[in-house]
Amino acid sequence: MDETHTEVPPPVAPLRMREVLGHFASGIVVVTAITPDGPAGFTCQSFSSLSLDPPLVSFSPARTSSTWPRIREVGAFCVNVLAEGHEELSTAFARSGTDKYAGVAWAPAPSGAPRLDGVAAWIDCALADEFPGGDHTIVVGRVRDLGADPSRAPLLFHRGAYGISA
Numbered sequence: 001m002d003e004t005h006t007e008v009p010p011p012v013a014p015l016r017m018r019e020v021l022g023h024f025a026s027g028i029v030v031v032t033a034i035t036p037d038g039p040a041g042f043t044c045q046s047f048s049s050l051s052l053d054p055p056l057v058s059f060s061p062a063r064t065s066s067t068w069p070r071i072r073e074v075g076a077f078c079v080n081v082l083a084e085g086h087e088e089l090s091t092a093f094a095r096s097g098t099d100k101y102a103g104v105a106w107a108p109a110p111s112g113a114p115r116l117d118g119v120a121a122w123i124d125c126a127l128a129d130e131f132p133g134g135d136h137t138i139v140v141g142r143v144r145d146l147g148a149d150p151s152r153a154p155l156l157f158h159r160g161a162y163g164i165s166a
Contacts, residue, residue: 018160025158030080030093031059032106032114033071039101039114042067043094045157046136047079055143057123060136066096068137072127077141078113081121083152087162089116090155110145120155121148 032041061068125141
C-alpha cells in the first residue's frame with residue numbers, strides 16, 4: 001500500500017516575504033480622486049495591467065488604508081505612474097494625516113480625479129470590482145482614458161529603496 005504523506009510547511013514570515021519579493025522591481029503609482037472632502041490620494045506599489053479587452057488595471061491598497069474607502073465611494077480614480085525624481089511625491093502620498101497635495105501641481109483627468117504633473121503615465125478609471133486579498137484589497141479599475149509621456153522614465157522600487165540596486 002502506497003501511503004502519501006504531505007507535510008504542511010510552516011507559514012512564511014512577513015519579513016522574509018518582504019525581503020525576497022523585494023528582489024522584484026516595481027513601479028510606484030499614486031491613486032487619486034476628488035472626494036466630497038476634496039482631493040485624496042495614496043501611494044501604491046502593487047499596480048498592474050490586467051486586461052486589454054475589456055481594458056482593466058488592478059492595484060491593491062492595504063486594508064488599513066483610510067484613503068481607499070473615500071476613493072471607493074466616489075467610484076472614479078486616476079492612477080498616476082510616478083517618474084524618476086518623484087521620490088518626495090511618493091513619500092508624501094504614503095503619509096497619513098498630512099496635506100498630501102501641498103505644493104503638488106495637478107490638472108483634472110477626464111473623471112475629474114487629479115492627474116499629477118510630470119508623471120510618466122496616467123490611467124483614468126471607473127471602479128469595476130474589488131476582492132479580498134489577505135491584508136490588502138484587490139481593486140479592478142475599468143480604464144476610461146489614459147496617456148503617457150515617453151520622455152519620462154518610471155520611478156522604480158527595488159530591495160526596499162528607490163532605483164535599481166545591484
